[in-house]
Amino acid sequence: MLSFVSLGSKSPAVYILAACLIALVVASRIRLYLVRRAFKKEHGCQPIQAKWPIKDPIFALDVMRTTFKRGREGKILEGAAERFRRMGCYTYKYANFTTPVISTAEPENIKTVLALRFKDYSLGMRKLAFTPLLGQGIFNADGETWAHSRHIIRPSFVRDQVADLNTFERHIAYLFKAIPHDGSTANIQELFFRFTIDSATEFLFGQSTNSLRVYKPGAGPQEDAAFAEAFAIAQNDVVVRGRLGNLAMLTRNKKAQQAIKVCHEYVDQFVDDAVRHNEMTDVEKKAAGSGEKYIFLHELAKSMNDKKSMRYEALNVLLAGRDTTASLLSNMFFELAKQPAIWTKLREEVAQLDGVPPTYEQLKSLKYLKWCMNESLRIHPVVPGNSRLAERDTVLPLGGGPNGMSPLFVPKGTLVTYSPWTMHRRPEFFGEDVEIFRPERWETLRPGWEYLPFNGGPRICLGQQYALAEAGYVTARLAMQFEKLESRQPGPWKEALQLTLSCGGGTKVGMFAEA
Template sequence: MDIHISSVVVCALVLGLIWVFIVIKSEGHSKKLLPGQNHPLTRLSHHWDIFGIRIISRIVRSVMNGTILFYMDEIWDMYGDTYTSNILGNKVTFTRDAINIKQLLTSQWLDYDVAKGIRIVMFEHLVPGTIAATDGKEWEENRRKWRHYFLHLDQLFDMPFLEASFQNLVLHITKDEAIDMQPLFLDLATDLTSNFVLGESTNCIDPENQSDDKREYVAALKKANPVTAIRGLLGPVARFIPQVGYRANCAIVKGHLGNKIQKTISTRQIERESGVNPGPAQQTFLDRLLGFTDNPLTLNHNVTSLMMSNESISRPLSHTIWLLSRNSVVYEKLRKSVFDLVGYERPTYAQLTKFTYLKNIINESLRLLPPDPLTLRRANTDTWLPTGGGHDGKERLLIRRGERVVISIFGSHRNPANFGDDASEFRPERWDSLNLDAPGYLPFSMGPRVCIGRQLVLNTTTYILVRLVQTYSHLQSCDSREFVPRLRFSMSNENGVWVSMTPDLKAIQKPARSV
């Protein structure tokens, strides 16, 4: 028996939600007050509904129709920005409160684990022991190394390859015809990530030049990533589910990358022994790794960890295009701002931080549609949150050792207390008066465990969007359906990103193939 995404994803998500946050009900009986309220509540589950089956059915429906995150928004409106629920006998706290989130992820971050009981199970078959799957001293050592890996990012940022990949993307876009950009952006991001890590493309966006081994690797990665995410939702339950196909896909991914790593090591050794100097070359992430270790297992785990992050690049691109296609005024204003700065010239690396209005748009896209909408922590000691306790929700809230806290990034980003009454609207201009440390804004998390590759994501997203704006004079949505969140390794749109584009004739050039 095996896990097949098409047949069990809903069940897996529901089981995972049960483990993490599905049985939402008030603490105790009606005489008690839920944090954040000043009057008795109507219980979400009746006294006879011991396991919260009634609520489970609601959650199942919201998972199946893609409204789970919006359903959680309704819960915030009913019970406040921080509330505690009894989940199959375990206390779990949910928060979208900016003050609580900041303390939890910054000043008291050491009171919580990320890996134990959460990510260890999630990553044990692909990248055990890497930065995302460790806590404590082991994490500190990983973090120290990863800071060095990402020093002088400009030396790792391959602008010629980025442009060639963009031109390959353009080949798939036909004038004024509907196209789903979401899978194209994922293919593009997979190529870019591979080149950043290994110095060679997977040729996803250029399939005519894709070898059989790369095709097999990409297929295995696309199958392994969502199941890895489901394992994170299931927690320890995942270990009781047969996953022969998943483990086979993990083996293909690690085997392919292991061969690439060994080939690089062998080439370096031959060059050293022969005294051959190959001359200057584009530095890769693997080059940085080899400066610290030549242990094949450590190299494989770290390389695989970064290769799995392709969605971190593709999702901001997809979400931003989805929003822009529905806001022609914003798109026109963006085009003007881009042409005022660089015209039709390709932006340089130094210019990527100069596109102020585009930066506002990306910030707003990450706010409304964060690629990672939820994150989870488990207390490793008795600790507390500043608010959420007491009858009015304004007192401290006790978090005991072993209890979990679910942080809703999606909820925080749409919280009127953080971003005003128009928090659910796409308005890039709000960032004229906000900065990246705005309360409640954490698309890349915050504190010591903030995403270390965030600048790589932002630079890549900026370059591709600038080139799209230069190349296409009009961008229009071809789908009137709303954004339906699909939660796997990251958040995507169940309906895709269907748009049409009209080329700017002045920008048309002969496309370049992958390098």
């Protein structure tokens, strides 16, 4: 009774205001409908027919359960490719925690998202997952923040920096020492990750972790090893948070938080060193030598005085410099060990160097080595999937209409995910034997957007030439040193998906040095 009296006593102005608000909402909806209808007509958009049926249309919890189950089984990527096959097309739609999602493995769609309509998209929910570890660095920023990060980082990857292979050679001796020469089984994936962090820290920070130099199989954790372990735990947390989407804000992983703290404290040492270096007087700098090589953090200290921001940029670049190259090497050597004929052919090409470490130009001339790396990046792309969030109403060229060949309307707030893993396995682009590691296919292949090992558009990987130079150099030097390569891992390659893609269970091989 009190409530009715209360309502009855309200001023007529309250009801008028409420009616006006409702009218404004309705008018806004009508206007949005009319604007979108005109947009669809202008671009010839047709409704999408391929929709992935889900049991929970509100929160998509069944999708989340399936994703985590496949993650535990190491079959996330296999499941994604299978879903495209079941849908019978390469662009489909579903809902995920009230967010509409469009998944695609169409080159033209991916080209549109990453290049042609680049400004229509942001990183979206990636920030929620990445921020605890990587802050606002180049991988986790949009707009002006991202452009500034890219501007700062670009000089580290100019040709003169990438072509200086001496950095790699200094660590090759430690890699050779860590690998048994008598064919004893070794997990070279672990060694590759150590090699790349050693070379990346020297290249970017001016001093190396030298984790290979002190490497002993089964040894207890040292500072560098502890950092590597913490980095892996922290990356796994990023992956889990990414799969949870908006629900990630409800979770708290104390082990991951401690790992992130270890990572931050470790990199802060390099940041402090760079700041101290930059604070040297001009006289001291001259005394240290006027011909100093470019060091990423030293240059960063000149344009940035916030140590926390420097830490995050350093972690972002370290992630790229360490993980992508080590993953490429690990995946490729898994395949090379399974096919002795390919290793023999690779050694025959490298023999033209007469046992002398290659120059940058010589490295680029080794065609079969390049084919091997291309094939590894095709069959096991180190970044096998990604996504972008539509910041405004936009359009994809394919996916609409009964046959999926018409333009598709993408409403603001839609998450567009794309799968290089699936796209790299399309027979019409790469042949019927797409599941087989066959470098020779690259003798005639000249792919465009259907091959996406380093992303594309304005956000294309700045370090791709560095990664290829390092992976090629390591492979060539190992081919010079070791006559025979044997796989010690029964069964096919298995997925280990963190922020990059490597071999589940490691890359176990036996290597025999030349007599």
